[in-house]
């Protein structure tokens with residue numbers, strides 16, 4: 001008997017092609033936390049992608065158990081807080097969560113308007129009466145108002161507002177979800193890691209590093225990868241990398257990172273480890289800019305030029321895709337930096353090029369520069 005193959009039914013469906021720089025790749029069961037997002041969580045203006053928001057909402061709704069706090073650091077207009085707040089409000093364990101935590105979500109934001117933010121407010125038709133230097137706290141309040149009772153909103157510099165109070169008898173307040181989009185300077189990263197990592201609950205706590213799949217902030221890679229043996233890599237969504245804590249991190253272990261300056265070669269190998277995390281060659285190319293900067297600072301201009309030659313050959317296919325502006329900007333920035341050499345001003349200019357001259361967007365550069373002075 002001859003069986004006629006019906007092309008419509010017997011062929012598997014076409015594979016969904018991963019979208020460079022935007023794909024979400026999460027290890028099971030975390031891939032199931034990319035479900036739908038309610039309007040209240042999805043409508044707040046944000047720099048996050050839809051999928052990043054879906055993840056935050058769905059882990060707050062279905063993964064979070066209330067074993068620890070949710071820390072949302074660098075919420076800007078409150079989009080991440082709205083995702084967490086709406087997620088927790090739909091969590092089946094809401095009653096237990098509320099019994100344990102008066103306000104389970106600690107939301108941290110400087111809340112001071114800068115010029116770049118004003119442009120973004122204008123685009124979204126909000127904050128018409130604000131000028132640079134004003135507080136945009138009222139906009140956050142408005143965006144999270146329906147879930148406000150779940151949120152401990154702290155406006156101000158995280159170095160002053162970000163401490164977590166502990167119960168008596170030497171116990172530490174635990175953290176179950178840590179969302180970081182505020183690590184714009186090494187001193188902020190040092191503060192956040194020292195304050196929050198020792199509180200993470202082993203085998204449960206998630207750390208979402210929103211700036212990870214970029215090349216602009218190499219110290220984030222260095223600090224996170226220093227603790228690589230403590231975490232497992234859950235995966236990536238847009239610019240975010242997600243890690244789950246496996247082994248407890250002690251205060252002494254974090255202190256050791258910041259007390260003993262790492263040697264340059266160790267820094268290079270830690271950034272390399274970060275670059276290799278991603279399954280997406282476009283993301284690896286963008287993160288290679290962080291490695292190039294580290295090589296330039298540690299080994300000097302000749303080694304940086306050699307690494308640039310490697311990038312240009314290894315990622316020739318990706319660089320040839322002119323439509324990816326971010327990729328083109330990063331390559332231009334890398335070439336620029338190899339030409340002008342090391343130095344804080346050159347790096348700042350290169351980062352501006354890499355971000356399409358949005359280099360200081362939403363970063364309080366005055367604070368960033370001030371804290372850089374005290375960074376290791």
Ligand SMILES: C[S@@+](CC[C@H](N)C(=O)[O-])C[C@H]1O[C@@H](n2cnc3c(N)ncnc32)[C@H](O)[C@@H]1O
Pocket residue numbers: 045046047048073074075076077078079080108109110111112156157158159181182184188210362363364367
């Ligand atoms: C990249 S934005 C966050 C974007 C946000 N997650 C979103 O998706 O819309 C970084 C935020 O960190 C805040 N920030 C920068 N330095 C800070 C500091 N020292 N303390 C608290 N917040 C800070 C900025 O005001 C800014 O809103």
